Structures are given as C-alpha cells and as structure tokens.
Amino acid sequence: MSLSKQLYIIIAFIFFMIFFGNFIISVNNTKAYLQSESITKAQDTATSLGMTLKPLIHDKNSAEIRTIISAIANRGFYKEIRLEDAHFTISESSLIEASSDLDSLDWKIKTINIDKEFGVLEENSSDLEISQELSELENGKTDEDLGFALEEKKYSFIPANDYKNGGNITFNFTVQNDEGQTIDTFASLTINKVIAQALRKEKFDYVPKWFIDLVTIKLEEKYSEISDGWKTTAVIYVSANAGEAYAKLYEQFKGAILYAVVAFIISMIILFVFVQYLLKPLKRIEKLANNIAVGKFDTIKELPWTTEIKNVAIAMNDMSTKIEAIINKLNKNLESITYKLSKDEITSLELxxxxxxxxxxxxxxxxxxxxxxxxxxxxxxxxxxxxxxxxxxxxxxxxxxxxxxxxxxxxxxxxxxxxxxxxxxxxxxxxxxxxxxxxxxxxxxxxxxxxxxxxxxxxxxxxxxxxxxxxxxxxxxxxxxxxxxxxxxxxxxxxxxxxxxxLSRDMESWRDLVFDIIENSKFNVKYISDARKLEQGNENTILMQEAFTSAKDKDSNDIPIGTFVSIAERYEKIMQFDMKVIEKVISHIIINNVKHEISINLSLESINNTAFIAWLDKTLALNKSIASQLVFSITAYAAAKDVNKFKFFADEIHKCNAKIIIKRFETKFIALDNIKDFNLDYIRLARDYTNNICNDPSKQSFVEAIAELSSLLNIKVFAENVKEDDDLQTVKKFNLYGASR
Structure with a gap:
C-alpha cells in the first residue's frame, strides 16, 4: 500500500475518532441538558398547577379543574398531566343520594360498614372538630352560625391492595330521620383515584424511529401536593413530553453530521494537496532509486524542504555519486584489460x-x-x-x-x-x-x-x-x-x-533446401551447454540450457547452422524459423515438465520485426506458466547494432515475464558505460575470456571486474565453455552465477 493511501487512512481514522468522540460527548451533554430542562419545567408546571387548583379542590368533580389541565396539556410540552385523589373521602350526602331506598336527603347516617375485601372505612370526626375550631378562630362564629354544613359527616376509605386505584365499592349503612325512623340500606359508588388526566404522544413525525431507539431519554414524572385546608387531598403529576427533547437533539444530530461531512471533504481535499506536495520529493527519490537499480546514476537537484526527506535525498545523491564513481573506475579498469586482451602485445594487431x-x-x-x-x-x-x-x-x-x-x-x-x-x-x-x-x-x-x-x-x-x-x-x-x-x-x-x-554449393539449391526445412519443420532442437551453479555443493543444479537446432541436407549430412541461418536471413525466412524453434521449445518444457530455464537464440532480423514481437507477446501470454523459463538470447554484436530496437524488444519481453541474455559478451561491442542502459537479466561471457584464465592475470582481472559491475546492476553472469578444471576453479572465485562446460 502506498504511503499516500496509508496517510489518507490514518488521517481519516483520526478524524472520525475525534469527530465521533466529540459527537458522543456533545449528544450526551445536550441530552442531559434537555432532560434536566424538561424535568425542571415539569416540576415548575406541577407546582404552578397545584397552586391554581387549590381553591377548586374541595369539589374534585368540578369541570373547571379538567378545563385548566387540558389547557396546559394542549401546549404540547407534556406527555401526561394527571390529578389524583390523595385519599378516598366519601361524604354522608353522597351515600344517601346513591342509595335507591332513600328519596330525600333528610336522613342521617347512624352506622356504616363495608366488606373487608374492599378495605376499611373510617369516620372523619376529628377533622370536622378541627375544622370547626379553625373556623371559630378565624371568623369568631359559633356552631349555630356554621349550620348544617359543618355537621355533615365524611368518611375516609382505606382500600385493600386490589382497590388501591379505586373501583366499584358497596357501602352498607343505617339511616335515621328527625322523627326517629331508621332504615337499613346500601349504596354502590364507583371510586376513581384519577380525578382528571390529559395524555399526548411523545414522538414527532420528523424524528425517525431508529433515532428514538438509539438515544434513550428518560424523564422523571414530577408532582405537587394540593391541600384542602391543612390536609393533602390531591396530588398533581406532570410528565414532560420527550418528543420535544428528541426533536431538538435530532436537529443537533443532523447539523453535526452535515458539518462533519463538509469538514471531512474539505479536510481531505487539503490533505490531498498537502500529501501530493509532501510526496513529490519522495517520488523523485523513488525514481532515483529505480534509476540506480538499472545503472542510471542521476542526482536530485531540487532538495525537499522537509528535514527528514531532505536528509534522505542527500543520502541518495551521495550513494548515487559514489556508485557511479565505482562503476566508472571499474569501466576504466575493464577498458584497459579489454585492450590488453584484444590486442597483440608485439604487433598491436587485433587477435x-x-x-x-x-x-x-x-x-x-x-x-x-x-x-x-x-x-x-x-x-x-x-x-x-x-x-x-x-x-x-x-x-x-x-x-x-x-x-x-x-x-x-x-x-x-x-x-x-x-x-x-x-x-x-x-x-x-x-x-x-x-x-x-x-x-x-x-x-x-x-x-x-x-x-x-x-x-x-x-x-x-x-x-x-x-x-x-x-x-x-x-x-x-x-x-x-x-x-x-x-x-x-x-x-x-x-x-x-x-x-x-x-564455392561448393549453388545458391538456388541452397534456397530450395532451406525453404523445405523451415516450412516443413525438418529440423531438430537439442539442448546443450548445461549451465550449472558454481556454489559449493550445488554444482549439479542445472540453471539453464541452450536450445540448439540441427538440420540435414538431402544426403543426410549435417548442415552447418551458421550456413543455414545465413541463407534463411538472405531469403527472409529467419523469422519463420525462429517462431518454429520457440514453439518446439515451449512444447518440450510442457511435455517434459522442465524446471530450469532454456535460452533461445534469435536473429537480429526477428527482434527488429514488430510482427514477430507481437506474435511472441501473444504466444507468451498463452503460456504464462512457463514464460519465466524462456530466456531469449542475442549476441552482443547483434544487440549493439541497433541499441534502441534491442531495448524495445527487451522491454516487451519483460512485460511477458520472460528474460533476456546477451551471449558472447565482449566489451568492444557493448561498452561497460552503456551496459546499464540495457534491461538485461543475464550476460554470458565470450569463451575467450575464461579460456586459460587460470594462467592469465589480465583475464582474471577482467572477469572479476565484470562480476563486480554486474552485481551492482543486478545482472547475473555466466561463463561459457569452461573446459579445464583449473579454469573452473578460478572462475568460482569471482562469484559468477553459473558456468557451462
């Protein structure tokens, strides 16, 4: 993964972590504030309602009480407003009126009782006496002045568990009139603890259910006691409507999300610009490293301003300069050695x-x-x-x-x-x-x-x-x-x-013979020059074989391959010949399950032909599994004839995962200064460089320098046709990749 992507991911992660942390804290704080505000408002409303309803509470069935509660509830700030009776109080007149046996109120209750399953009934005589005394103190009136209203009896009903919230209660009692007449009768009263109630749905339509399920707002029910005189007779309960809090919280949620999205987009745009500016020097460093790997020793002219990256750039420049100096020194040594190896010491004639x-x-x-x-x-x-x-x-x-x-x-x-x-x-x-x-x-x-x-x-x-x-x-x-x-x-x-x-043969007969051999594939492919590892204990490991073609004339005599290729090139049949050789080699690898690499010699005409390269690309694409085992071999002289076309061919081959080797490598064809320009996998030295190398210090110096240079350029070197054991032992000292005998 690229550094830029890692930075984007890390910054995005930090952004979301900070945002969600702040978002959760903000939502919780707002939620706490809204809960507190709603609860406080509910308490204030309960207190206010209690004071408003106090003058009216002596008549708990008053329609005015319900009107006031409904008016407050209709504002929408409350889920429920409920007025409950503090005590179940039953008057004497209500019992007489409820009895079906009595046709007037000119009766007084003498005795009264209820079934124990309903609860207990107590007479409020003490309350009546206290009320009378308070009235006398306040108004200075006597019992006669108060009249009948002060003499009416009231009873407190203490319900059993099953009737705590009220119900239909039957009262059995005995009444007596002024004439002394008594009647045993009963009355059934429906007692309800809730005097008045107003309800409202909590949810607002524009607040989605998932948000309500996600955020839980708990609002406590608040209350206020209402007294009639000195005693609490009713309690007003007020529950805040959580929908109002949900609505405000949801609006904040949407605003925060919108802000976060906009802020994230703007931040990522700024980050993208900054990262591109920051990574631009790194791309130059990467390009320099790649160039060094292929032997191009450039330097970074514009040093980055970031201290750490600037230090890396300076170090890369220093490394590039030092490696270039080492290679230049090796090149000079090799040029000197090459001159000695290619010139006769006495006559200065070439060898x-x-x-x-x-x-x-x-x-x-x-x-x-x-x-x-x-x-x-x-x-x-x-x-x-x-x-x-x-x-x-x-x-x-x-x-x-x-x-x-x-x-x-x-x-x-x-x-x-x-x-x-x-x-x-x-x-x-x-x-x-x-x-x-x-x-x-x-x-x-x-x-x-x-x-x-x-x-x-x-x-x-x-x-x-x-x-x-x-x-x-x-x-x-x-x-x-x-x-x-x-x-x-x-x-x-x-x-x-x-x-x-x-000349021994006539050209026309040669032409007919070569055409027949190529068109009908009348040639064989043999595998020679087994290149093996030079590591101790791995000498028997075959690294590469060379595909060698042989053909016979009409008299079954071997045709010199050089002559055959020359005539094929002369009559423009060499490309067809190279194609057939490649097909035979691919079949050999597949059929025989070959694991090592095989080099295939190609002519200059083939690598310069775009149609041949297109055919080769297609063939390698169809044989991807073995493409890496195919090594296309070009002589150093042929590669040097048209460097640009050879580079193009090498690049196309590497795209297909195949490889390139230059055989019969000699510095007079490819200068060591230019070898870094070739995209090579292998070099196979000309046999003259290793023949009798054990007795020739100049050859030893040359091979050692080639080995060091190729190591710097990531190119593997083979020695060709090392026949003598002493020569092989000498070659091993220079850490070449392999050698053939």
Missing part, C-alpha cells in the same frame, strides 16, 4: 577473436570481400639464429606491412589480425577478385623489401578465398588455408587466390 567478430559483421551486413591467410615462412629457424629483440622487430615490421598496404580504391578496406606465432589473417572488405590480385601483388613487393633487409629469401606465403555468405567462418578459414598450401607449392613469397567458382 583472432576480433577476426571472428568482424566476420560476423560481414555476415550480418551481407558484405562481399576476401579472407586472407598470411604466414611467415619458417619463423622458427629465423628465431634460432636471432635474438628475441631481433625476432620481435622482424615481426613488427612484418605486421606494419600488413597494416600499411592499401588499395587506392576507396570502397576497398583491409584489416590485419595476428592469430598466433607466425600466422596472420586479413579481411579485404568489398574486394573483387581483381582487387585481391592487386592487393597481394603490393604485399609481395613490400615483403620482398623486408626479405632483402633481413637477407631472408623465402619470407611469406599467402592464400585468399572469397567471402561466402552462405558459409561459416571456420569453412572460409579452411578454404583460405587450402589456398595458402597451394601458394607454398607455387614458390617463394607466392600467393594463391580462389575465385567465386570455388
């Missing part, structure tokens, strides 16, 4: 490996010319009769003749090589037969001068053969040597030049 490379160049560019083999005659006898210095001077002068002899024709160029000892070679590029004859004639004239100088009559013989575009380098060297042998028979300082008619 045989350079000759073979230039021959490949001739094949690739389909150039014409001649190949010369030139040998100093009987150098051993000359060396016996002369000192080392004289012998070396003679060889130098001999080589100078080869280097300095030129044709006037500007199209014709010549280059000399020293193979070993007395054997030299030359490539005459764009030479015709006539040019070759003229060139050997000039050489003979110059060598005769050298012969006279050293009094050596027989000094040189020369053989030449035309460049055969359908042949191979060994075949042409053999043909040139055959011409040389004929020259030795002709006479002293003579030359023999073969012409085009000496």
């Amino acid at each position: 045989k490996q350079s000759f073979e490379t230039d021959m490949k160049n001739m094949f690739i560019h389909k150039d014409d010319g001649y190949v010369f083999i030139i040998k100093i005659f009987d150098l051993a006898s000359f060396a016996k009769s002369h000192t080392n210095k004289e012998v070396n001077d003679f060889i130098k002068k001999f080589a100078n003749i080869l280097k300095s002899t030129k044709l006037e024709n500007k199209k014709c160029t010549s280059k000399a090589y020293r193979f070993f000892g007395s054997e030299f070679a030359m490539i005459g590029k764009n030479f015709t037969y006539e040019d070759a004859v003229l060139f050997t004639k000039k050489l003979k004239e110059n060598f005769e001068k050298l012969s006279n100088e050293y009094n050596k009559k027989d000094i040189v013989h020369m053989g030449a053969t035309p460049f055969n575009q359908i042949g191979t380098t060994p075949e042409m060297l053999q043909a040139a040597n055959e011409a040389y042998e004929k020259a030795t028979i002709i006479g002293s300082n003579e030359a023999h030049i073969r012409d085009k008619n000496d």
Whole structure:
C-alpha cells in the first residue's frame, strides 16, 4: 500500500475518532441538558398547577379543574398531566343520594360498614372538630352560625391492595330521620383515584424511529401536593413530553453530521494537496532509486524542504555519486584489460577473436570481400639464429606491412589480425577478385623489401578465398588455408587466390533446401551447454540450457547452422524459423515438465520485426506458466547494432515475464558505460575470456571486474565453455552465477 493511501487512512481514522468522540460527548451533554430542562419545567408546571387548583379542590368533580389541565396539556410540552385523589373521602350526602331506598336527603347516617375485601372505612370526626375550631378562630362564629354544613359527616376509605386505584365499592349503612325512623340500606359508588388526566404522544413525525431507539431519554414524572385546608387531598403529576427533547437533539444530530461531512471533504481535499506536495520529493527519490537499480546514476537537484526527506535525498545523491564513481573506475579498469586482451602485445594487431567478430559483421551486413591467410615462412629457424629483440622487430615490421598496404580504391578496406606465432589473417572488405590480385601483388613487393633487409629469401606465403555468405567462418578459414598450401607449392613469397567458382554449393539449391526445412519443420532442437551453479555443493543444479537446432541436407549430412541461418536471413525466412524453434521449445518444457530455464537464440532480423514481437507477446501470454523459463538470447554484436530496437524488444519481453541474455559478451561491442542502459537479466561471457584464465592475470582481472559491475546492476553472469578444471576453479572465485562446460 502506498504511503499516500496509508496517510489518507490514518488521517481519516483520526478524524472520525475525534469527530465521533466529540459527537458522543456533545449528544450526551445536550441530552442531559434537555432532560434536566424538561424535568425542571415539569416540576415548575406541577407546582404552578397545584397552586391554581387549590381553591377548586374541595369539589374534585368540578369541570373547571379538567378545563385548566387540558389547557396546559394542549401546549404540547407534556406527555401526561394527571390529578389524583390523595385519599378516598366519601361524604354522608353522597351515600344517601346513591342509595335507591332513600328519596330525600333528610336522613342521617347512624352506622356504616363495608366488606373487608374492599378495605376499611373510617369516620372523619376529628377533622370536622378541627375544622370547626379553625373556623371559630378565624371568623369568631359559633356552631349555630356554621349550620348544617359543618355537621355533615365524611368518611375516609382505606382500600385493600386490589382497590388501591379505586373501583366499584358497596357501602352498607343505617339511616335515621328527625322523627326517629331508621332504615337499613346500601349504596354502590364507583371510586376513581384519577380525578382528571390529559395524555399526548411523545414522538414527532420528523424524528425517525431508529433515532428514538438509539438515544434513550428518560424523564422523571414530577408532582405537587394540593391541600384542602391543612390536609393533602390531591396530588398533581406532570410528565414532560420527550418528543420535544428528541426533536431538538435530532436537529443537533443532523447539523453535526452535515458539518462533519463538509469538514471531512474539505479536510481531505487539503490533505490531498498537502500529501501530493509532501510526496513529490519522495517520488523523485523513488525514481532515483529505480534509476540506480538499472545503472542510471542521476542526482536530485531540487532538495525537499522537509528535514527528514531532505536528509534522505542527500543520502541518495551521495550513494548515487559514489556508485557511479565505482562503476566508472571499474569501466576504466575493464577498458584497459579489454585492450590488453584484444590486442597483440608485439604487433598491436587485433587477435583472432576480433577476426571472428568482424566476420560476423560481414555476415550480418551481407558484405562481399576476401579472407586472407598470411604466414611467415619458417619463423622458427629465423628465431634460432636471432635474438628475441631481433625476432620481435622482424615481426613488427612484418605486421606494419600488413597494416600499411592499401588499395587506392576507396570502397576497398583491409584489416590485419595476428592469430598466433607466425600466422596472420586479413579481411579485404568489398574486394573483387581483381582487387585481391592487386592487393597481394603490393604485399609481395613490400615483403620482398623486408626479405632483402633481413637477407631472408623465402619470407611469406599467402592464400585468399572469397567471402561466402552462405558459409561459416571456420569453412572460409579452411578454404583460405587450402589456398595458402597451394601458394607454398607455387614458390617463394607466392600467393594463391580462389575465385567465386570455388564455392561448393549453388545458391538456388541452397534456397530450395532451406525453404523445405523451415516450412516443413525438418529440423531438430537439442539442448546443450548445461549451465550449472558454481556454489559449493550445488554444482549439479542445472540453471539453464541452450536450445540448439540441427538440420540435414538431402544426403543426410549435417548442415552447418551458421550456413543455414545465413541463407534463411538472405531469403527472409529467419523469422519463420525462429517462431518454429520457440514453439518446439515451449512444447518440450510442457511435455517434459522442465524446471530450469532454456535460452533461445534469435536473429537480429526477428527482434527488429514488430510482427514477430507481437506474435511472441501473444504466444507468451498463452503460456504464462512457463514464460519465466524462456530466456531469449542475442549476441552482443547483434544487440549493439541497433541499441534502441534491442531495448524495445527487451522491454516487451519483460512485460511477458520472460528474460533476456546477451551471449558472447565482449566489451568492444557493448561498452561497460552503456551496459546499464540495457534491461538485461543475464550476460554470458565470450569463451575467450575464461579460456586459460587460470594462467592469465589480465583475464582474471577482467572477469572479476565484470562480476563486480554486474552485481551492482543486478545482472547475473555466466561463463561459457569452461573446459579445464583449473579454469573452473578460478572462475568460482569471482562469484559468477553459473558456468557451462
């Protein structure tokens, strides 16, 4: 996960944590405040109502009491207002009036009782006496002045548990009139504790139920006692309407959520701008790190202002500079070593490996010319009769003749090589037969001068053969040597030049043969050059094999693969050939469950062809499971011919999870300064670098430097064709990835 995403998540988490914490605290505080306010208001209302209803409470059935309670309840601030009787008080007149046996009120209750299941009935005689005394004290009146109203009896009903809230009660009593007549009778009264009540629903329509369920507001019921005289006769209860509190709380909830959403969006926009500005230097650092990984040692010019990131940028710049300095030093050492390895110490002529490379160049560019083999005659006898210095001077002068002899024709160029000892070679590029004859004639004239100088009559013989575009380098060297042998028979300082008619095969027959082999897949793919690990104990682990193709002519003779490829390239069949080879290798891996990697040689024409690359992309996509085992092999010389196209090919191959190896790696084709520009997985050194490496300090230094450089660039190095055990043991010291024998 990227740093920016982590920052967004962390900041968002902190934001929500702070918001929800504050939100919960705010809601709880508001809820507590609303509860307190509602309860206080309910208590104030109960007190106020109690004082208002006090003058009216002597008549508990008064309609005015219900009117006042309904008016207060209709304001909507209360869930319930309820007036309850404090004591069940029954008057004498109400009992007489309720009796069906009595037709007037001119009766007095003599005795009264109720069933015990209803409760207990007590006469309020003491209350009557106290009331009379209070009235006398207040008004100075006597019993006669108070009249009958003060003499009416009242009874207190103390209900049993089942009748605490009232009910239908039967009273049995005996009455007597002024004439002394008595009657036993009864009365049934419905007693209700609630005198008056007003109810209202709590919920407001715009407050959702989920909010009410989520937030619980508990409002206590408040009350106030109402007395009639000195004794409490009723209690007024007031319950606040929680819907009002819910409405206010819900409005605050919506406002807080809206504010939080707006604040979050604005905060994230500001954070996004800040993070992009903050991470911009990190992206530069990441780009620099990636560039260092692929060998591009840039530096960050604009240092970031953040102290920590600035220190990282400075450290990365320092690391990039130091690694570049190390690589430059290695490059200089390698250039020096390469020069020593590719040049003859005495004559400064290039060696045989350079000759073979230039021959490949001739094949690739389909150039014409001649190949010369030139040998100093009987150098051993000359060396016996002369000192080392004289012998070396003679060889130098001999080589100078080869280097300095030129044709006037500007199209014709010549280059000399020293193979070993007395054997030299030359490539005459764009030479015709006539040019070759003229060139050997000039050489003979110059060598005769050298012969006279050293009094050596027989000094040189020369053989030449035309460049055969359908042949191979060994075949042409053999043909040139055959011409040389004929020259030795002709006479002293003579030359023999073969012409085009000496070519063994006719091009038309070659064309038909190669077309038939490719179109009908009449070739085999073998797997050679087992590259194994060089780690102790893992020498038998195969890392990579090379796919090698072989084909036969009509006489069942093996066709030199170099000749076959040359003709396929000449007639533009090489791309089809490469496709068929790749298909065979893929089938081999799948059928045989191969676990190691296999390298496949590709021609320059194929990697430069967009149609071939498109086909390869599609083929690798269909074989994703084994794509990582395919390593496409290009010679160092071919890669160097068109660096941009090779880079494009390498990038496309890596997109498909396949790999790239450069084989026959030589620094004269790919400068070590430029190797970092190639997106390589492997390098396979040319065999000349490891042949007899145990006895050659220059080669050891070269391979060691290559190993160090490739390690810095994350490139794995193979040694090719290490035959001798001593050479293999020497190669192991340099920690190469693998080697083939």
